[in-house]
Amino acid sequence: MNTIILNGSPKGNSKNSNSQIFAKEFVRNMKNPCEIKCIAKADPRELAKYVESFDTIIIILPLYIHAMPGIVMKFIEGLEPATDEGKYIGFIVQAGFIETAQHRFIERYFADLAKQLNYKYLGTVSKGEAAGIYMFPKLFRKVLKLITELGMAYEKNHSFDKDIVKRLGKPYELTKFQSMIFELANKLGLNNVGWHRVLRKNNALDKRLDRPFL
Numbered sequence: 001m002n003t004i005i006l007n008g009s010p011k012g013n014s015k016n017s018n019s020q021i022f023a024k025e026f027v028r029n030m031k032n033p034c035e036i037k038c039i040a041k042a043d044p045r046e047l048a049k050y051v052e053s054f055d056t057i058i059i060i061l062p063l064y065i066h067a068m069p070g071i072v073m074k075f076i077e078g079l080e081p082a083t084d085e086g087k088y089i090g091f092i093v094q095a096g097f098i099e100t101a102q103h104r105f106i107e108r109y110f111a112d113l114a115k116q117l118n119y120k121y122l123g124t125v126s127k128g129e130a131a132g133i134y135m136f137p138k139l140f141r142k143v144l145k146l147i148t149e150l151g152m153a154y155e156k157n158h159s160f161d162k163d164i165v166k167r168l169g170k171p172y173e174l175t176k177f178q179s180m181i182f183e184l185a186n187k188l189g190l191n192n193v194g195w196h197r198v199l200r201k202n203n204a205l206d207k208r209l210d211r212p213f214l
């Protein structure tokens, strides 16, 4: 199978893009690693034309404000419905919030999109709690290993391994107890420790509550 991986993050080919990290991990142990291209900065119509020569498109993207980045939407709008039966499309969505329940709307959209484009749908892999990966890759070693295994299984079977998808997708929703722990951590300001460090590094800590558009 001739597969192209597209990174849908606006950060493009940056070491700070978690989608790019996922893409590289996905192909890491493949015998014939797939080509990776970034949607950012590409001409969406030219890229849509380019991917026509592949049997399978896998888009790896973040959620920004609960939705796909606008550049991904623009690219999708440039795709023409397949005229033969041998086309496949799949998605890997990674995002900051822990619960992958947030992904259910985009998953439904992607399943429907595949139908509209006459592509066979490989499915959508969802991973939450991914925002910190580029900052603390060692903490996320297990997640990255799962992505590498997902890529190896994909190369072998041309599908997303159900067991790995299930593991990556947890938790779908937090239990009441877990929610209470997070609420407590929030009240104590523990959730902000990492973010405040980034804000401080960028001299933006005292501007964090600014509301320039109000």
Ligand SMILES: Cc1cc2nc3c(=O)[nH]c(=O)nc-3n(C[C@H](O)[C@H](O)[C@H](O)COP(=O)(O)O)c2cc1C
Residues within 6 Å of the ligand: 009, 010, 011, 016, 017, 018, 019, 020, 061, 062, 063, 064, 065, 066, 067, 094, 095, 096, 097, 098, 102, 130, 131, 132
């Ligand atoms: C402007 C902005 C909006 C975001 N909105 C969401 C969101 O609605 N839900 C979520 O889970 N994560 C959200 N995130 C976190 C990103 O999904 C997360 O950091 C992701 O790993 C970024 O991937 P990238 O580095 O490939 O762009 C947001 C991040 C930014 C910068």
